[in-house]
Amino acid sequence: MNVPAFSDLNPPTRILLGPGPGMTHPRVVRVLTAPTLGHLDPELLKIYSEEQELLRYVFQTKNEWTFALSGTGTSGMESALTNLIEPGDLVLACVHGYFGARLAEIAERLGATVDRIEKPLGQIFSVDEIEAALKKKKYKLMTIVHAETSTGAEQLHIKEIAAAAHKNGVLIVLDTVTSLGGIPVKIDEWDIDMAYSASQKNLGAPSGLAPITVGPRAREIIEKRAKPVSSFYLDLKQYANYWGGAHGYHHTASASLHFGLREGLRVIAEEGLDHTFARLRSNAEMLWNGLEDMDIPPFIPMEYRLPPLTTAKVPAGCDPHEVRARLLDEYNIEIAAGFGALKDQVWRIGLMGYSSRKENITLFLAALKELLK
Ligand SMILES: Cc1ncc(COP(=O)(O)O)c(C=O)c1O
Numbered sequence: 417m418n419v420p421a422f423s424d425l426n427p428p429t430r431i432l433l434g435p436g437p438g439m440t441h442p443r444v445v446r447v448l449t450a451p452t453l454g455h456l457d458p459e460l461l462k463i464y465s466e467e468q469e470l471l472r473y474v475f476q477t478k479n480e481w482t483f484a485l486s487g488t489g490t491s492g493m494e495s496a497l498t499n500l501i502e503p504g505d506l507v508l509a510c511v512h513g514y515f516g517a518r519l520a521e522i523a524e525r526l527g528a529t530v531d532r533i534e535k536p537l538g539q540i541f542s543v544d545e546i547e548a549a550l551k552k553k554k555y556k557l558m559t560i561v562h563a564e565t566s567t568g569a570e571q572l573h574i575k576e577i578a579a580a581a582h583k584n585g586v587l588i589v590l591d592t593v594t595s596l597g598g599i600p601v602k603i604d605e606w607d608i609d610m611a612y613s614a615s616q617k618n619l620g621a622p623s624g625l626a627p628i629t630v631g632p633r634a635r636e637i638i639e640k641r642a643k644p645v646s647s648f649y650l651d652l653k654q655y656a657n658y659w660g661g662a663h664g665y666h667h668t669a670s671a672s673l674h675f676g677l678r679e680g681l682r683v684i685a686e687e688g689l690d691h692t693f694a695r696l697r698s699n700a701e702m703l704w705n706g707l708e709d710m711d712i713p714p715f716i717p718m719e720y721r722l723p724p725l726t727t728a729k730v731p732a733g734c735d736p737h738e739v740r741a742r743l744l745d746e747y748n749i750e751i752a753a754g755f756g757a758l759k760d761q762v763w764r765i766g767l768m769g770y771s772s773r774k775e776n777i778t779l780f781l782a783a784l785k786e787l788l789k
Contacts, residue, residue, distance in 0.1 A: 430744070431776050434752040435565045435725055436594065438768030441620035441683055444676045448622070453671040456663060460671050463678055464659055470681035471627050474596055474619075474689065475611065477603035481630035483655045484615070484677055486669050489593040492612025492626035493522055495650035496589045497559070499630075499638050500610065503527030505556040508549055508586065512540055512571065513564035514755055515591055523559065526646075531555075537758055538727070540571045540720050547580040557587040557609070562601065563594035566755035568727040568764065570599065570720045575606040582607065587633055593617060596627065597684055598696055598724035598768060609634040615673070618696075618724055618769040620680035624673045628652070680769070697723045699772045703765065706781040710788070715762050724772070727754060727762040731788065736763055739787050747783040 432439045440448075453460040471482050485491050497519070501507065507528040509520035512535040523530045533549045535541055541560075550558065558581050563570055571577075574590065581588040587609040592601045596611075597618030603611055609631045616623035630638070630652060638645075638652055645651045649667065658666040684692050700723035704714050707728050715727040730736040736753060740763065743749040754762035767777070 428748055431747075431749045431779065432766070432771050433776060433780055434750045434766050435764050436614070436766060436768060437616035437623050438618065438620065438766065438771040440622055440676070441680055441770040443683055444621050444679045447675040447679045448672050450672070450675050455668045455671070456665065457671075460674070461663055463671075463674055467674060467678040467681065468659065470678065470685055471629070473685055474681060475592075475601060475603045475627070475629045476605065476689075477629050477631075479603065479629045479631055480660070481635055481652060481656055483628055483652075483659050484674065485612075485626040485628055485650065485655065486624070486667060486673075487626050487650075488616075488623050489612065489614030489626050490518075491650060492593070492614065492628050493519055493591065494647065495626070495628060495652060496610045496612050497522050497526055497528075498645050498647045498650050499652045500557055500587065500589070500634060501526045501528045502641065502643065504529065506553055507531070508533070508553075508555045508558040510541055510546060510549075510558060510560040511535070512567070512569060513537060513561065514566035515564060515593070516559070516561045519559040519561070519589070519591065528556075537756060538567045538569060538715055540569050541577070543573050543576045543580060546577050550580055550584040550586055555584070555586045557589055559589045559591070561591040563592070563599065563722050563724065565594045565725055565764075567758070568714075568716045568722050568725045570595070570722045572720050574608070575602075578607045587637070594722065594724050594768070597692070599693060599722065600689070603629055603631070607631070615677045615680070619677060620683055620769040621676040622673065624670065625677050627677075696767065696772050699723070699774060699777060700726065700767055702774065703767060703777050703781070706777065710781070710785060712784075715758075724766060724768045726765045726767070727758065728765060729762055730760070734788060736760060739763075739784070742787050743780075743783055746787075747779070749780055749783060751780075
């Protein structure tokens with residue numbers, strides 16, 4: 417069989433202002449090309465323990481079980497739920513966008529009985545709404561997304577929601593895929609039982625790793641499970657054994673991806689979380705002001721608008737998909753369409769991690785202005 421002579425790989429350098437991935441930080445790009453290490457090499461094990469310390473810093477936790485799973489953010493979703501749920505468990509899924517609904521579906525596939533409470537796209541839950549739902553049955557756990565990438569809304573009051581869950585004997589699983597490294601995530605102060613994220617949003621690394629952290633209640637449940645978790649690959653006890661303790665073989669993790677994530681986290685730690693969040697917010701404000709000046713108001717109220725992901729209302733008479741395609745073709749700028757019912761009504765503009773820079777915002781606003789003329 418003849419193999420066609422494909423050309424050298426030469427992808428365009430895009431300015432990634434969509435809902436993820438964000439742009440890979442140049443320092444991360446450099447370390448990705450370091451020589452590979454075996455998955456049990458003492459040098460790699462040392463890198464894991466540094467990465468773990470950095471992950472604890474961004475998650476603001478002392479949880480011993482804090483790792484980066486081999487897999488994208490979805491592996492974090494699956495791992496959190498697979499490790500905690502046994503068939504027949506009752507789960508409360510708080511759904512205020514696509515990713516909340518995905519968590520509900522994963523829990524159902526694991527054999528849980530799932531009750532959903534839902535908010536229209538672009539809205540968030542009040543603590544009272546969640547507390548009322550928690551009281552209805554003896555749930556084992558509840559799921560909620562901190563930063564809904566499908567709408568650009570930050571679910572506020574996570575600490576109070578976690579307290580309500582615990583008052584009712586319920587565990588809380590928090591999706592921090594778009595929030596970690598972009599806005600404050602305080603796992604210990606908020607008393608979160610399990611949270612996961614992804615390497616490609618605000619952490620400046622390519623996709624392929626899912627940071628996860630497990631609090632004491634969740635760890636106890638996992639350690640006392642009657643039956644092992646059905647997924648060998650996502651089994652957190654196996655991760656604990658591979659990352660800590662005996663360093664027993666579990667799977668052949670990608671050394672390169674771990675080099676990258678460690679570097680992305682190091683960049684954040686060097687700047688400091690507070691400074692990073694303030695800079696990302698001030699960049700987002702620059703975008704919001706620029707959009708307002710063009711009569712393209714952000715869709716989410718300021719009170720719970722996410723700096724890493726802005727939804728902006730498409731002006732009347734404009735074809736949002738044509739503008740998006742032209743931004744990509746003519747300016748190498750990626751943004752996304754709205755999600756679901758918002759598909760033709762909003763654009764989704766991400767300022768995640770290394771994508772969030774003044775020069776990108778200036779270029780994007782100028783390009784948009786030109787295209788809307
Ligand atoms: C909030 C949220 N959760 C989960 C995911 C799934 O992550 P991944 O696409 O890396 O599997 C995403 C991806 O965009 C997300 O935004």
